[in-house]
Each structure stands twice: as C-alpha cells, then as structure tokens.
Amino acid sequence: MELSRKNKTILIAGITPYFLEKGNLWFEENKIKIVNARKSQSFFQDNLLPIHTDEKISQSAFLRSLDELGYEKVLHIEEPGEFSVVGGTVEVFPINTDNAFQIEFIGNRIEEILSLALSIEDEEATKKLLKKKLKSQKLFSDLKNLKDGDYLVHLDHGIGKFTGFTTQQYKKDEITYYTLEYASKDKLYVPKGLERKLSRYVGFRDPHIARLGSPFWQKTKRRIKEEVEKLAKELLELYAKKEMVSRLPYIPEDELDQKIAASFPYEETPDQIQTLLDINKDLSSNAPMDRIVAGDVGFGKTEIALRTMARAVKSGYQAILLAPTTILAHQHYSNFKERLNDLPINIALFSRLQTKKEQAKIIKDLKEGRIDIVVGTHRLLSKDVEFNNLGLLVIDDEQKFGVKQKEKLRELRSSLDVLSLSATPIPRTLYMALSSLKGVSTIQTPPEGRIAVKTIIGIWNENKIKEAIEKELDRKGQIYFLHNRIGTIEQIKEHLEKLVPKAKIQIAHGRMNEVKLIEVLDAFRNKEFDILLSTTIIENGMDIQNVNTIIVDDAAKLGLAQAYQLKGRVGRSHKKAYAHFFHKKRMTPKARLRLKALKEAEELGSGYRLALRDLEIRGAGNILGKEQSGSINTIGLNLFCQMLSQAVERLK
Structure with a gap:
C-alpha cells in the first residue's frame, strides 16, 4: 500500500453513535477541545485515543485500546x-479521518506514523454504513441465557468456549x-459493554477452535466475506430483475374469496x-x-397457498403448486379439489x-x-410443459428439490409471483439479513383448540406398544407405525398382527409402485x-385428522428434524x-441428545426454539442454498447473517 507524508499526532475515535x-x-476543527475534554470527561476518555510519534506505549496496549x-x-x-497487524506494524483506518494510517512500533515506543493512500470516497455513505454495521452487530449478537460451555464467536479472535x-x-x-x-x-477477556463483538455460535457441529493470535481466523473470515459478497450480489441481481418486471395489481378480494374463506373449517389464527x-399488500402492488411463509408442521400454510392461488385465477392467471413428492402433490390436490368443488376453477394433478x-x-x-x-x-418443470398465462408459482419445501430443478425455479422466479412454503423455521438473524430483499411471514400460533x-421416549417395550395401539383403537382412532427398513417390514407386520389381533394393518414404503402406494x-x-x-415416506404430506398416535420403533436412527416432522404427522x-x-438400550451420546431435544420441544410451535438448532441451520441452508452450509458452520449462523x-447494504 502506498505511503505518503509523516504525521506527528493522530486522533482515533471509537465506534459510537455519537x-x-x-x-x-x-474532529479537525475541535481537535484541541476534544483532547482537553478527555482529561475530565469519562465518555471522551473511554472513546478516544490520541497517539503521537515517540509516545511510550506497548503495541499490545495499543491493540487492546483499538479493540x-x-x-x-x-x-x-x-x-x-x-x-x-504484521510484526511491529499496525495499519488502522479511523472512523474520523479521510484516510488510513500505518503505525510503526520499535519496542514500547511509536517510531513513526505514516498516512496511507487508502481513503474514503463518500464520507456520508461511509458513516451511514458504519451506523448500520454497529446496529447489526448489536442485533445479531444473540447472547441471552448464556450457559458455561456455550460457543461464542469473537469478531477479531474467532470461536472460543x-x-x-x-x-x-x-x-x-x-x-x-x-x-x-x-x-x-x-484465555480471552471481553469487557461487558463490548457485546457487539460477540455472537452466539449456531452451527451443525462443534466448531474448530484455534489458538489465540493464530492467523487462522483472519484468513477464514476473509474467505467467507468474499463468499458472502458473491451471495449478496446474486440475491441483489435477482431482486433487481424482479424490480424491473411490472404487472397489473391483482383484483381485490370479493365474493369468491369470501366463499373459499367460509369453507375453511377452522378459525384463522392471528399469524394466518x-x-x-x-x-394482499404484495399482490396489490405492481411488482411481483x-x-x-415459514410455519410449524400443521399450522395452516397450505390454506394460505390455496387462497393466494384462487386470487391469481380470479385475476386472470394460471397458478402452479410444486411439491417435492408424488404423495405430497396428491395430498394437496385432494384437499384443493374438495375445497374448490363448487367454484368455477379447473384444477389438475400432474x-x-x-x-x-x-x-x-x-x-x-x-x-x-x-x-x-x-x-x-x-x-x-419439464421443457414440454407450457402455460397460457402463468402468474403464480407456489413452492412447497423448496430444499427438497435438486440442483437442476432449483436452477429452473430461479429462471422462473424473476417474472412470476412466488410464494415459498417452509416447514423449517427461519432463524431470526437470517430473517433480518433478508428483510430488505424478500418478504418473510411466520406462522407460529397453533390453530384454535x-x-x-x-x-414419550423410552426403551423398546412390547407391552407399552400394545397398550398405545389399543388405547387409540378404543377411541376409534388410527395409528402410524414407523419401521424404516423395507427388508424386515413384512416381519414387523406379522409381529404386530399377533400383538394386536383386532387391528387391520397395511404397509407403505418408497419402493412400492406409486399408483399402489397412493391407493x-x-x-x-x-x-x-x-x-x-x-x-419415513410419511414424513411429508400425510395430513389425516383421525390419526393421533405415531409409534417409531428405532428412533435413535432418526435425525432431529426428521423426528420432529414425523411427530407433526399427528395432533392435527x-x-x-x-x-x-422407542430406542434400543444402547445409544450413541448424539442420539441421546437428539431425543432429549425432541422431548424439550414438546410445546406447540416449538420448532422456533433453539432446542432445535439443527432445524435453524437447515432453515438457513434451505433459503440460502446447501452450498452456504459449510460457511455457516465455520463461523456460526449469527456472524454469517x-x-x-x-454486504447487502454495501452493494445496495
């Protein structure tokens, strides 16, 4: 970096709103007043650092002050x-000067202070960005209810315990x-009051912890910053494309919408x-x-999709709902067909x-x-499928689609109205990072009643299984019994028939002919x-109100998100x-933790709790794409967001 004139004295101001x-x-005009104020006022003492050549100060004390x-x-x-910092050279860019400086230390003394050619182009824009950065550091830190042993990310030093x-x-x-x-x-000691330099580590695995002062963290941070900027560019490009497209506002709600709403058998929740x-606000504007829409399993996202699709049809458009599996598509089709039966809307399953x-x-x-x-x-999404006037695309569980399909969806996205349904919760931090680019609605309140x-979690016990099945049959209910091995599923059927002779049992698995499976x-x-x-094929798309008991015979093998989804199949x-x-006597510590988290997440809408942290990461991965998961794990979700x-603010 190019060096220019020497400086005798510089003033470094702290990053504070004031x-x-x-x-x-x-700062230039009031330099003497500011330095004098430092002598008597604690705010100026704590938030200003004047330095000059030949000053006796150790490099480590100077770095601590900058921190x-x-x-x-x-x-x-x-x-x-x-x-x-490189050796005895510190480069710093104060927030109160137009350019950066290089400070050379020899022993415990400042040898010289040089101006660097690196300077700001637009002071107002720079200050605005710094204010937003300061605000976002506070917003993203998430330090409530810290426990010993939690991982924290320090902005300058990386992840520690x-x-x-x-x-x-x-x-x-x-x-x-x-x-x-x-x-x-x-050990690193961070004074209370500097919380904005800390954020809670949220990731899929235990993070890599390096020694203090090793270059590992700075290199990692730089690499991820470049990746994040690339992602921000892509998001902004998509956003800009959408901004350029214009369409007529949708027709306001009328009798048809009221008729569909009246046929909904429940009371809408406040979140719905x-x-x-x-x-309605989105559809009333000219921009697509x-x-x-993120919401727990069974909290009424499909109803939102149905009403939005009816609005599209009424406004002269065709609408498509994309589901990741045939079972889910069939389920949506059956529900929609029933609800739209008396209305002049033609619906098809493909x-x-x-x-x-x-x-x-x-x-x-x-x-x-x-x-x-x-x-x-x-x-x-195949090439042979063409539309007359497609206007609305509803995507259910986007993360379940493959890379090629996602590419196709990305192409469609820029010109259509898009509603994406997600059963995995969206972390608050990601919600804030995306709020200027995407609309995000969350449905956290359970339906009335x-x-x-x-x-119930426990070691495999036949008497308890028999009791659970009979209890459900006595109240005229039905049961899901989950056994995730196709090779032994017939034996389990025979075993259950002996255990509960009065129960009628049928089998469903992914290798069956699809027509037979749907039957x-x-x-x-x-x-x-x-x-x-x-x-586990019932994990998505089974919505039967009469089924209120699910029995899983080897729960230790399930991932937490999967177990959580399965639990959501009942209680509708x-x-x-x-x-x-149920699980075997011996379990890995990780499986034990997963089941403990599942038990902790018993209350409704608990998908939004940190007990299900892997759901949060999954939720982030779903929206940002699987390729970002590595970066999220490396530095933690909060710092990533x-x-x-x-990056979004800077590029805007």
Missing part, C-alpha cells in the same frame, strides 16, 4: 473501523468480563391473518411478489401417477388455458384399516395426540 453523527471536519474502541481486526484493511464471567480490577474500576477459552487453554394481509395419454391432455389444456390450477412434482403432542394411503385416509406400517385436530419414540446483512 461520533458517527459527527463529520470528519468536526475496546470497537475496531475490527482483519487480514488487510479496506474500510474505516478496521485494523491489521464461554467459561463464565470474571471480575478484574482495571485502574480504579472493577470490570466484569466474558471469559472465552481457546485451544491450549488460551397477518400473512394473508402481507400477501417474492415471499417465504405427476408420474398419470398415464402418458393423461399427461399429454393436461399439457395441451395448460397451453390452451383450460386449466387454472395445476398441482404437481418437478415433472411440471390444537393440543400439544405428548412425546393404500387413500384407503387409510378413508378409515378402511387401522395401522399404517411405513417407512382437537384430540390429544401421542408420539412414542451479520456479514450478509452488511
């Missing part, structure tokens, strides 16, 4: 509020510090009402909608269940505009038998529902 309101000229002023340590400085608070004497004051432990028992208002001849007819009708709503799998599913599921929905013995009415998770938020 100083960010002041222009650089103010306490809120400056971020980086590999190479690029913007105000950053500093870097929180080992509690400690109090130390500093000059005349007693100061409380967060204590972080790094590799080789290195708010989501419908959000969507891009909204995510998946591998239809014969070639039936598929050809649907393709022809879609092109000629005879079909208003089509529900289907990724088969709808819904009772939390009772979760079995429809028969179960029509109460033709009592127990559906199946693999006002009846008390039961989820029995903070970086994303800052």
